[in-house]
Amino acid sequence: MSGIFILVEGRDDVMFVRSVVEPLLLSRFAWVKIVPYAQVSTKDIREIFISVRRMEAKGEARVIHFADMDSHRYPCITARKQAIQQDFDLRNDEIQIVIEEIESWYYAGVDETNRETLGVMSHDSTDRLTKEAFNELVPSSYGLRTDFLEEILKHYSFDSALRRNRSFAYFVTKYGLVMPDQSPVSSA
Numbered sequence: 001m002s003g004i005f006i007l008v009e010g011r012d013d014v015m016f017v018r019s020v021v022e023p024l025l026l027s028r029f030a031w032v033k034i035v036p037y038a039q040v041s042t043k044d045i046r047e048i049f050i051s052v053r054r055m056e057a058k059g060e061a062r063v064i065h066f067a068d069m070d071s072h073r074y075p076c077i078t079a080r081k082q083a084i085q086q087d088f089d090l091r092n093d094e095i096q097i098v099i100e101e102i103e104s105w106y107y108a109g110v111d112e113t114n115r116e117t118l119g120v121m122s123h124d125s126t127d128r129l130t131k132e133a134f135n136e137l138v139p140s141s142y143g144l145r146t147d148f149l150e151e152i153l154k155h156y157s158f159d160s161a162l163r164r165n166r167s168f169a170y171f172v173t174k175y176g177l178v179m180p181d182q183s184p185v186s187s188a
Contacts (some may be wrong), residue, residue: 003031005052007065007088009038012149013102013119017066019153020109020161024177029062037065037094049089063094067135069167099127100165103134106149108165111157126165 004025008017014036022032037045053063067084074080081095098105104126119139120152123129135145142148162169171177 001028002055002059003029003061004029004047004060005032005035005063006032007035007063009067010036012146013066015146015149015153016102016106017111020105020156020158024172025175027178028175037115043054045088053089063090064118065090065095066098066102068098069097070177071100097167099133099165100129102130103131104129104165105161105168106152107134107137108163108168109158110152110155111155112158114152114155114157117155124164127167144185 006017006021006025008014013043014034015048017034021036025032035048040048049063052061054065056063064083065088066082069077074083077097077099080097081092084095085092093165101160107120107123108126109127110120112122118138138145138148142151162172
């Protein structure tokens with residue numbers, strides 16, 4: 001079984017991928033390596049891609065690049081992916097657009113039971129939740145935003161996230177991922 005490199009932008013993305021996405025990917029891959037590309041030099045990124053392509057040629061590894069939609073800069077997913085392809089040597093199928101931003105995937109996992117525990121409002125969909133809107137939802141009882149993110153992850157509801165965020169559901173379906181002890185999510 002091959003492994004997978006996950007490229008993410010920053011600390012919040014690493015925390016989410018390590019807590020939620022990595023366990024899902026381990027249902028399909030032998031190992032997961034998370035690379036926060038905003039903290040890595042362009043030279044090191046190129047070396048990573050050279051390694052990934054060599055490993056890929058031997059069937060040993062794949063790569064997924066997670067990126068926020070940045071709808072204020074890009075009119076659609078295609079335009080966003082094209083911009084990423086210009087910056088990195090990636091194929092279209094190696095790019096996963098998070099709509100709107102990673103905070104929307106965090107908040108999607110807050111189910112009704114944990115909404116009350118966390119002291120936050122209910123949302124049917126988090127598809128358009130931006131970082132700024134998310135920050136306004138953070139209860140003042142949490143000293144730091146990071147504390148709130150960590151608390152969400154402690155109570156994360158995979159089922160809620162699938163229902164409340166289309167790009168998260170698309171990602172899970174696209175890769176045929178499962179939570180431990182669950183069956184694969186169907187694309188039907």
